[in-house]
Structure formats: structure tokens, C-alpha cells
Amino acid sequence: MLKKVCGDLVLRLEAETKEVPDGKKEIVLAWAKNGLECFKGDKPVCWLGYNYPVEIPLALGYLPFYPELAPGMLAGFNLSSGLVEMAETRFFNMFCCTFHRCSLGAASKGIWPKPAAILGLSNICDGQVKLLNLFGDMFGVTPLILETPLDIGEKDVNYLERQLRDLIPPLEDSSGQKFTEEKLKETIRISNRTRKALLRIDELRKHSPSPYHGASAMNGLYVLVTQLWGMPQTLDLLDNLIREIEENETRGISNGEKFRLLLMVTTPTYKTEIYNLLEKKMKANFVVAELTNVVWEEIDEQNPFQSLARKLISHPMAGSMDKRVDWALTTARDFNVDGVIHFSHWGCRQTSGGVGVLRKRIEDAGIPFMNLDVDLVDPRSFSWGQVSTRLEGFIEMLDQRKEL
Amino acid sequence: MFEEELTELGKVGLDLSDCILSENDRTIGWLCSYVPEEIIHASGFYPMRIRGRGDPIGRADGLLHNNLCPFVRSVMDDAVEGSLEYLSGVVFANSCDAMRRLHDAWSVFLENDMIYSLDPPKGVNGPAIAYYTDQLRDFAKALNRDSPEEINNRSLEQSIEVFNDTRMLMEKVAVLASNNSLSGHTLFNIAQMATRCRREEFNQRLARFLDTYSDEEPVKRGVRILLAGCIIDRPDQVRLVEDVGAHVVANELCSGSRQFDKMVRDDIDPYEALAERYILKAPCARMTNLKDRIDYLVRLAEENNVDGVVYYIVKFCDHYMWDYPNVRVAFQEKGIPVLDVEGDYMKGSFGPLQTRIQAFVESLE
Numbered sequence: 208m209l210k211k212v213c214g215d216l217v218l219r220l221e222a223e224t225k226e227v228p229d230g231k232k233e234i235v236l237a238w239a240k241n242g243l244e245c246f247k248g249d250k251p252v253c254w255l256g257y258n259y260p261v262e263i264p265l266a267l268g269y270l271p272f273y274p275e276l277a278p279g280m281l282a283g284f285n286l287s288s289g290l291v292e293m294a295e296t297r298f299f300n301m302f303c304c305t306f307h308r309c310s311l312g313a314a315s316k317g318i319w320p321k322p323a324a325i326l327g328l329s330n331i332c333d334g335q336v337k338l339l340n341l342f343g344d345m346f347g348v349t350p351l352i353l354e355t356p357l358d359i360g361e362k363d364v365n366y367l368e369r370q371l372r373d374l375i376p377p378l379e380d381s382s383g384q385k386f387t388e389e390k391l392k393e394t395i396r397i398s399n400r401t402r403k404a405l406l407r408i409d410e411l412r413k414h415s416p417s418p419y420h421g422a423s424a425m426n427g428l429y430v431l432v433t434q435l436w437g438m439p440q441t442l443d444l445l446d447n448l449i450r451e452i453e454e455n456e457t458r459g460i461s462n463g464e465k466f467r468l469l470l471m472v473t474t475p476t477y478k479t480e481i482y483n484l485l486e487k488k489m490k491a492n493f494v495v496a497e498l499t500n501v502v503w504e505e506i507d508e509q510n511p512f513q514s515l516a517r518k519l520i521s522h523p524m525a526g527s528m529d530k531r532v533d534w535a536l537t538t539a540r541d542f543n544v545d546g547v548i549h550f551s552h553w554g555c556r557q558t559s560g561g562v563g564v565l566r567k568r569i570e571d572a573g574i575p576f577m578n579l580d581v582d583l584v585d586p587r588s589f590s591w592g593q594v595s596t597r598l599e600g601f602i603e604m605l606d607q608r609k610e611l
Numbered sequence: 612m613f614e615e616e617l618t619e620l621g622k623v624g625l626d627l628s629d630c631i632l633s634e635n636d637r638t639i640g641w642l643c644s645y646v647p648e649e650i651i652h653a654s655g656f657y658p659m660r661i662r663g664r665g666d667p668i669g670r671a672d673g674l675l676h677n678n679l680c681p682f683v684r685s686v687m688d689d690a691v692e693g694s695l696e697y698l699s700g701v702v703f704a705n706s707c708d709a710m711r712r713l714h715d716a717w718s719v720f721l722e723n724d725m726i727y728s729l730d731p732p733k734g735v736n737g738p739a740i741a742y743y744t745d746q747l748r749d750f751a752k753a754l755n756r757d758s759p760e761e762i763n764n765r766s767l768e769q770s771i772e773v774f775n776d777t778r779m780l781m782e783k784v785a786v787l788a789s790n791n792s793l794s795g796h797t798l799f800n801i802a803q804m805a806t807r808c809r810r811e812e813f814n815q816r817l818a819r820f821l822d823t824y825s826d827e828e829p830v831k832r833g834v835r836i837l838l839a840g841c842i843i844d845r846p847d848q849v850r851l852v853e854d855v856g857a858h859v860v861a862n863e864l865c866s867g868s869r870q871f872d873k874m875v876r877d878d879i880d881p882y883e884a885l886a887e888r889y890i891l892k893a894p895c896a897r898m899t900n901l902k903d904r905i906d907y908l909v910r911l912a913e914e915n916n917v918d919g920v921v922y923y924i925v926k927f928c929d930h931y932m933w934d935y936p937n938v939r940v941a942f943q944e945k946g947i948p949v950l951d952v953e954g955d956y957m958k959g960s961f962g963p964l965q966t967r968i969q970a971f972v973e974s975l976e
Contacts, residue, residue, distance in 0.1 A: 298936050302678070302927050329733050333708045333897070336733070337933030340901055344937065352899055354739065357705055357730045366742045528715035556679055556708035556929065563674040564712075564719045 208318045209277065212284055213242035230448035231427035237440050238280070238430045245270050245320035251382045252320050254342065256327035256335040258522060259353075260515040261437045262398050262506070263374060264326065266391040268384045273434050274319055274342065275335060278309035279476035280430075282584045287477065290316065291585045304554035305584040307338045314342055322348055323381045326374070330355035330525040332557040351377060357527060359520045367516035392508045398437045399508075404445035405432070405501045411452050412494050413542050416464035418456040420492040422474075422482040428499040429473060466491035466605050469539050471549040471565070472558045473498050477586040484595055489602045495542045497524070502534060528561040532568040539574050545605045546575035548598075552583040575608065577601040613807060616800050616846055623797055625820040627804050630812035632659050634697040637759060642686065642713070643704035644865040644895065645731040647885045649875070650751050652810060653770040655760030656699060660806035660866070662844040664689050665958035674716050680709035680927050681956040682842050687713055690721055700725030700757070702750075706897050707930055725757055735890055735900045743886035751882070767881040773810050774875065780817045781805065781871035788860055789915045792826035795838065795859025800846035802867045831858045834975045837912045839863035839938075840923035841896075841931045848961040852921060855969035856976065861915040863908060864923075869893045896930035904934070905941045912947050918975045919948040921968060926955045948975060 216239035220232050245252045253269035255261060261271050281287045290312030291305050298311060313319050325348050327339040336352055343350040353370050356363035375386045408428070412419050427448070435441050470493040474481050485491045502523050507514040519525065523534035539547060547569055551559030562578050569576040579597060582588050617628050632638050639651045640661040651658035663685025668677075671688035689695055703714040705728060714728050729746055732739035751762045760766065784801055787793035805813055836857040838849060844866045849859055862868050872893040876884040894904040912920055920942055924931045935951055942949040950971040954960045 303929055303932055329899075333929040334933065336899060337929060340899070341933065341936070352734070354732050354734045354742075354899075356742075357711075357728070362742070362745050366738065369738060527711065528719075551676065554678060556676075556712065556927070559676045560679050560708055560712040561715055562676050564715050567719055 208286060208316075209242060209281065209313070209320075210246045212280065212286070213239040213246075217243060228447070228451075230444065230451045231423040233447060234427040234431045234435070234444050237435055237438075237444055241270065241435065241438070242272075242277075242320075245272050251323035253324045253326060253378075254319075254322040254339070256339060257331050257433065258519070258524065259326050259328055260371065260519060262391065262394040262511070262515065263371065264324065264378060264382075265394045265437045267375075267378050267382045267386055269324065269378075269382055271434070271438070272320055272322070274310045274314065275306050275338065276433050277319065278306050278313065278584050281309065281313070282476040282586070283478065285477065285586070287584050288587050290318070302554060304332070304334050304552065305582050306552075307334045307554075309584050310338065311341065314345060322346055324348060324378055325350040327352045328355050328519065328525070329353060330357070330519070330522075332555065334554075334556075348381075349377075353519070355519050355525060357520075359517065363520060364513060364516045367520060368512045371512045371515055388511075391511055394437050395506045395508045395511055397439055397442065399505050401436065401441050401445060402501055402503070402505060404442070404449060405499070407449055408445070408452065409495070409501060411449070411456065414456065415467065415543065416461040417467065417492050417494040418460070419452045420462075420464075420494060421486055425470070425474065425482075425493060425496055425499070429496070432499045462486055462492065463490050464492050465489070466546070466602060467494045467542065467544045468492060469494070469535065469542065469544045469547045470496040471535065471547060472552060472555075473583065474550060475581055475583050475586070475589060477584070477589070479589065479594070480591060481594070481598070484598055485602070489599070491545075491602050491605070493548075494544065495538055497535075500534075500538060524557070528564045531561065532565060535565065535569055536572055536574075539569070539572075544574070545609070546577065546601065548601065549576065549578045550583060551578055551580045553580060553588070554582075575601070575605060613804070616804065619797070619846065620800055620804065623793070624824060625801065625816060627808055627813065627816055630808045630816060631804070632657050632807055632809060636809065637699050638697070639700045639702060639725075640695060640698040641702040641704075643706040643710060643731075644870040644892075645704050645706060645889050646702050646729060647747060647889055648806070648810075649767060649770040649774050649881075649885060650747060650754065650762065651702065652773065653760070653762045653766040654751070654754040654758035656754075656758060657809055658806070659698075660803075660844075661686055661695065661698075661701070662866075663956065664694070665845065665956060665960075667957065671716075674720050675712060678927055679712060680707075680925055682844075682925055683709040683713045685956060687716055690717065700727065702726075703728040705730040706895070707928070709927070727753055732890065733897055733899045735894070735898060735903065740883070740886045740890050743890055744880075744883045747882045747886055764881055767885075768877065771875045771877065771881055771884065773814065775877075776814045777805055777810060777817075778871045778874055780814060780821065781868065783821050784817070785861065785868055785871075787824070787826055788831075790826065791829035791831050791858065791860075792824075794831045794850075795836070795853055795857075795862065796846045796849040799843075799849045799859070799862055799864070799867045802862075802871065803844060803846060806870070833858040834919065834972045835860045835915065835917045836972070837861050837863065837908075837915060837917045837920045838867075838923065839908055839911075839920055841925040841928050842866050842956070843923060845958070845961075851961045851965050852968055855965060855972050857921075857968070857972045860917060861911055863893070863911055865895055869895070896934045901934060901937060905938060908938060909941055909945055909947075912942065913945070917947065919950065919971060921971070922949055922951045924951060924953045926953055
């Protein structure tokens, strides 16, 4: 099923982008090509948990595959609910994350490419570790889980740095390739250049009106940051995208932006009318999104393991809410947003678990905040009537604030 | 507090009524069995395990999302209602997503004179023990800033001895339950009270109880059940299992026997010994060594010659929920029937589960 989705996407997007170049579509095309590559069996495939330091497996010749995130792509083709249902029947009830349940259904149905290695982090969510452990049993691969501390003191960084170094021998074994520092430096350079390009896009998005928004814009960056990170092809993709955004800005293309919004977590991965309502009807643009924002320092290629350890520990999505709140407040100010919309994914203890704290701290800072409880992968419980009413109400409130 | 539980224990000859911690004691609450009580004790505070009242969630509802573990939400509710104000401090642990969010919410919504959060590793290996050792030293230093007594190696070793005594005594109590001489809910009740009494006095009372307790006549018969899984912290919930013809001969609950597993060594640095014991003890589902956990569960079932296992999962607990498919297979491979039940932690929530448990017990008779 995934192979077919990737194949269809490649055919369609290759034709479309040949006719009319489109930086956003080219990102999705790159994702689909990588997906197809994973099924070929020429290179070892490494399954990675969200936010894993992909630079290390890339340096060892692995193809990355993100089993927690791939369900989002299936949802875009209305293929997620059946898999979620299947996992419910065979494994679990309704109460855990559907990204995970869908992935479990997909893996047990043989939809995902086979892993040579499985890598995860302990500080994103409990579900990631548990899901990867179950996958390990299914495929006879021992998952290598990084124990990621909460604090960022010297001892904490050293503890994680040592684990990152310890990854090398087992990853060499399962890829059959020798690790070299030079190769790691190469992937880190790509990672740093990608980061710089994203920072440029962020700078452009700070402009008013924002020259980069909309469903495909958000999805394109989301796919690039979360699933293509560190791969050489991302550099050209981002260069094209930056050029496109700059041209759009020069040509004054705008939807008449009235409201600037910060998107926390992400919008549903299946098709909805959210962007049409917000951006076309209400002129409210998501000008920055939590999952695509650069939130880490440049990686030091001379000290890569320590630098990657710092990146992992300091990530706002990981650990305590303080980091996430600080990021949201700083970003809201930097991007001059009128309000924050947080999508609480049902079953996600990590993001929705902290929404009470987030609301309090953001509202205390005088920034309007709205939380929407939705399932981001499984459309069965999605109620457009309720969601649209809440969104309209929130934007009307922002409008009244502007008038005051 | 805990009148009902104390009355029950009085009936079997264990009087703990005047050693239960009260609002007059300088007490630090803790929330996870990976928090070393010994360090709190060595500081001159009494450690006390916090439990939620299990009432319908009120004010905490807007503070912690309703898809988080109801135990955590129940504790938050109690805290915002003021019923934990008597505590001098609270020690959290980054045990799971929900517990971490409880700490986040507590830090924002409550007055916090003294709260501390530990980050116990999930891995079971030498570096994890060394890392936790460092954390425990830092924890002691932090406690020393506000504690009635200074923690030093000597005081810590003394506290370790006290808590090891409890472990030794609890092992004897567990044997009584396994031998049908004590009910499962009484065993569980005693385990609960250990974490809510002044510990030296508790040890004395329990030692006296064990000396005088007659184990000649079996007090409990029935289908032999191992109760495993997530947190349960009401003995009456264990009683509900026993009321349908079962005898809970052993439990694998963090609030029950699991917290007394494994002694702390007395021949190495006390912080290292504590870190080692807490990382190597019978594992919670939060740990990454699932195979060890499953081995432990199966061993416990076999050693106690159980007829079946009731595996309890608190709603929204990812750790126990995700482990269950593997746990079920492991028991099935050994020919041990297992029933999973899911509850929402609240008072009375076990009642509706009783019918399923009864059917399970009847199928084993």
C-alpha cells in the first residue's frame, strides 16, 4: 500500500512539476522517491523515531524511514482508518496515539519496508519507545533506544553523548558499512546547511504579509523537516523553495493576510477544509509551525556527538513544558502572531498532556490561545461542524481584539 | 486518614493506628517507586507515598488534559483542592509522560515551596546506574538546603538499614499470603501502610505481628491469582478480586509487593547502592528491559503456583497498555490464563470489572 502510494505520487508529481515547477510538490516527490528506494532492498533501511539524530545512520549508509510519521501520508490518501482499526482489533483499545496504532497496523500487514535497524529516543513520548520495541519483536531487530535526559547539565550531555557513540558498532554491524568521522562530518554539513536554509525561510515568513503559508506549504516543510532531514537532496529543494518564496514576495502575491497565527503540533493529516476556512475565507495564515521551526543551534562538526546530544536534550518538544512554553512565547513575538492554535492529538500525552500549562502561560503573556482536540490521523471522529465553529469563533475574537 | 485500612489491619492483629503519618509530622510526599525513600528519610523528613483520593476530577480537569492517566489527574485534583498542603515537599519522578506533565502542571498552578523531580533512567545498565547515582547525590544536596537533619553517608546508611528491614519483613508477609495464611488484600494493605507510617515504628509493629501471627490455619482459599499491572492503591479493590472466589496470592504492583523487591547493598557507597537497587529492582513497564519484566512476571506466577493472572491497566497508561500483547503471549506460552482489565483508577471503578473477573475466576475453578 505504501509502495503504491509512493509510486503513484512519483508518477503524478514528476509530471506536474515538470510542467510547472513547484517547490512544495518537489519536497513530497523527494519523500515518495525515498519511500520507493526503501522498498528496493539495495540499501539498509533504518526505522527512526521522531526527532532522532538521523545524521548518524545517514553517515552509515542507511535510508531513513519514520514509521511514526508515515501514517500521516497514508491519512492524506484516506488509508489510515482501516489500519488503525486493525491495530485496535489485534492489539489495543482506543486510548493511545493513532499515529502509533496506524503504524502498528501497517507493520503487521507488511506495508512498511523491512528495517535493518530500529532507533528511538526516550524523551519524545512513552509510545515511541513502546512502539519501536513491538516492531523489534515483529522484525527480529533489537531496537536501540537513546536514554535522553531531561536536564542539560554537563553530566546529562555526557550521558547521552556516550550512548550516541555506543550506537556506532551495532549500526556498523547491521549496515555492513564502516563508520568514518569524515562521513559524519559530511552529513552534519548537510544538516547545518538545511538548517540555514530553513532559517532563511523563517525570516521570509516573518514578513507581513507572510509569503509562505497554506496547506501545501505547511505540509511540504513538515515532510522535509521531519522525514527528509540530513539528506543531500534537501539542499536543492530548499534553494528552489526559497527562490520561489522570494519571487512570490516580489510579485506581491498575498491572500490579503489579516491575522497571523502560530500553529502548534500540526493540522490533521487527512483532508479537511481547515486551510480553506482560515486562509481563504478568514484571511488568517499560519505563518509559523511548531514542527518545522528551527529550534536548535548549529551542530559542531568537530564535536558531533556532544553537539547532537545537546540538540536532542534542548528540543522544545522533548522533556518538560518550560522549554515548549518558552519556545512558543519567543516565536509568537518574533513572528508577530495574533494568536496560537494548538491541535491536541487524541492519545498524545506529550503534546496534549501539557496543554493546560501552555494555555495558562501563553494567555498570561496576553496572546490568545485556542486548543482543538482532534485525532490527527484517523478521520472517523473528526467533526467539521465543531471544528469550523471553534475556528470561526477564535478568529472573530481576534478580529474584535484588533478593533479595540 | 486511612481509617478503613487501619481498621482492617487491626482486625488481623496489626495495629498501626498511632504510627500512621499525620499532618503533624514533617512529611515529604513522593509519587513513583523509583524515588529512593531512604534519602528523604535520612534528611529527617518522613517519606510518604501520595495517592489520589479517587473522587471525580474537579478543578484539575482544565489543568491536565483528560486523556492523561487518571491517577495523575486525581493527585493534581487533590493538590489544587488543598488536601496535600500539609506536605513539606513533593518529589516527582520522570517516570512517564503523565507524571512529567503532573510536575509541569504542579510547577505552574500550585505554590511550590519545595518540589523536586528525579529523572530515573529507563535503561538497565552500568552507565544508567552511574547516571542515577549522580542524580541522587544532587537530590541529597538539594534536600540538605531545607532538611531538619543533614544527610551524610552515615545517616544514609542508617536509613538504608531501616528500609531494608521493611523489605525483609515484607518478604515474610508475602510468604504468608502465598501460603494461604493471609489474604491478598491484607498483604496489599500492609504494603500500602508501609509507605504511610513512620517507618521504624512500622517495622517494629510488623515484626511483632509476624512473631505472633498464627499461620497454622489457612485463612484464604480459592483460585490462586497473581494481580499484576498498573497502579492500584486501594486495598478494597484487591478485596473485590478476592470476593469472587479468588485468593490474590501475590501481586506485582508498584504500590504493592514490587516496591519491596531487592535489598540495597551495604558494602558500597550508599548512593551507588541506592541507584543500583532502584534501577535493578523488579521493573516497572516504564523500563526498557521488557524481557526482564516478562521473565519476572512469569517467575512470580510460577513460584506462587498461580491458576491465573489478572493484569490491570489504568486507562491511558501507555506503558502497561503497550506491553500487554507481549505479556499475554508469555503467559499463554506457559499455559497460564491471563485476563486484562482496564479501569479508570477512581473509587468504585473496580466494581464494574468484578463481573469479568468473576467469570475468569469461575473458568479457572
